[in-house]
Amino acid sequence: MQTAHEELPKPVLIGRSSSHFTRVTRIFAAEMRIDYSFRVVRDLMSSAPEDYGGNPALRIPTLQTPRGIWFGALNICRELWRQSSHRPRVVWPEDLDEPLLANAQELVLQAMATEVTLIMSKAAGVNDTNAHHAKMRKGLVNMMSWLEENARPALAALPPHRDLSYLEVTLFCLVTHLEFRDVLPTAPYSELNKFCQQFATRASIGETPFRFDT
Known part of the structure; x- marks a missing residue:
């Protein structure tokens, strides 16, 4: 069991640096001051959901967090905002x-x-x-x-x-x-x-x- 003083693991963002939908989430993470790990999807022709962080649509980005997995840029941006300590407008x-x-x-x-x-x-x-x-x-x-x-x-x-x-x-x-x-x-x-x-x-x-x- 996790104690109160232990930090939760960092969110993992799964996408590509060349993707505009991924960049939307990375901009939000920076604006929300959220630290995260980045996992690159190497083969966009892959038909394996696990390569996309479990997204059955075989699309990026995906965000893995202690609360669960978030599919798609808008979902991810909302969760990054919820995780933010300063909650910008x-x-x-x-x-x-x-x-x-x-x-x-x-x-x-x-x-x-x-x-x-x-x-x-x-x-x-x-x-x-x-x-x-x-x-x-x-x-x-x-x-x-x-x-x-x-x-x-x-x-x-x-x-x-x-x-x-x-x-x-x-x-x-x-x-x-x-x-x-x-x-x-x-x-x-x-x-x-x-x-x-x-x-x-x-x-x-x-x-x-x-x-x-x-």
Whole structure:
């Protein structure tokens, strides 16, 4: 039995340093000041749930804690917030009760998921002329155009007395990941790039760069 003075084991985050969904959780961990161990998923073509920390969806990230296992970025970020001793003021997706903000969050997450599908399809040898692949890419371009047009008013509509929002973290990870993985050039998106430059001044961003795990 664990005594009161014994420390609980550190949470274990399972993912990849090149993953935007994983980076979302790493930014939150840094912002929440949560120490954790990081386990890299080496083979994303693996069909074994244990390689993904027990996630039956065969996806990353996963967080293993003394309370149990958490699947997915949003679940993980909520648990990191609950574990935080200083509990910063976070704006969560359910707090976005106006169409502009709610749609912005929805499209950011849809774009992130679409990007993953495009990357994995390419790795599997799917041809760019495949009709479904072409539709996904068109959808991604449409979503990025919408976000470029609406980013400024959406971000301005966020509650001013916040320390962080899930929308800002996911938007930053999406835009910077597109360029990192050479999925879509981001130079045309001036408003989104301006936001990323400002958001990148946070210490948590410098602590969690995208890179390919070796």
